[in-house]
Amino acid sequence: METKARLVATTEEEEADTRFDYRGCLGIFLYLATCTRPALAYSLGQLNRFVSKPYSKHVGALKRVLRYLVGTANYGIRYTRKISEATMDLTLQGYCDSD
Template sequence: MDVKSAFLNGILEEEVYVEQPLGYEVKVFTENNPSMFDEFKREMAKDFEITDIGLMSYYLGIEVKQGEDGIFISQEGYVKKVLKKFNMNDANPFGTPMECGVKITKQDGGEKVNSTYFKSLVESLRYLTCTRPDIFYSVGIISRFMEEPTTTHCKMTKMIFRYIKGTIGYGLFYVSSSNFDIVGYCDSDWSSDLDD
C-alpha cells in the first residue's frame, strides 16, 4: 500500500514538538487475516490518499516473490548490476566462495591495490549478505583487509564474485509453517587467524 503525503524539506531553526494525536490507536497485525487488512485500508483511506499496489515485489534492492508455500527473497538484479560495475560479467563461475584451508594475512607480500576500489568491492558484497548467508563467512574474512589491501586480497574478493556469478538466483526462502527448528553454526577456530 502506498500512502501519499507531503514532506517539506528545509532547514529548521525552530524547536519542533510532536505529540501523538488524541484517539490514535496502534493496530498490530499478527495473523494473515484478509478482512483485517481490508478494514485497515478503509480506515487509512479516510485520512490519506492511498493506492493499493498489491503484494510487495521489491524493497531496497531486494526482490520479493510471495507464494502459497512461502516467500523467496533475492538480489538477482543487484548482483547483475554489481557484476557489470566491476567488469565481472564474463568471469568464469567458481564452485565455492573461498578455497578451503586458505590462510591469508594483512602483510602477505602482495602488491598494494587501491583501497577505495577494494572497499567498494567488499561493501557491494556485504550488502549481498542480506539474502546470501552462503557468502557471509568469506565476506567477513576479506573485510579484515580493507585498510591495506593487496593483490592477494583482491583476487580472493573476485573469487567470491565468480561464485556469485554461478549462483545468481540464490536467495532465502521463508516457508509458511508453524513447525520449524532454528539451527545455528559458529566458527570458533580463532587459532587460524594469523594476524590476531
C-alpha cells in the same frame, strides 16, 4: 574464496593494490550476505580484515567471491507456504546453534 585459503597481512615491501575499489565491492557483498546470501558471511568476514590495506591476493580472493556470485546467481532464500484449509497461517520456524 578457497576453502582452506589463509589470508594474512603481507610484508611492508609489497604495495597495496589501489586500482580496484576493494572497500566498495566488499560493502556491496556484505549487504548481499546480510540480506540474501548468508553463505558468504564467513568469506567476507575474512576479507573485511584487510579493508584498510588490500594487497593483490586479497583482491584476487574478492574477485573469486564475485565469480562465485555470478555462477550461483539463481540461488537464494525462498519462503513458501503450503495452502490448505487446516492451516491458513504462515508459521516461520527457525533453529540456531549456540556455537
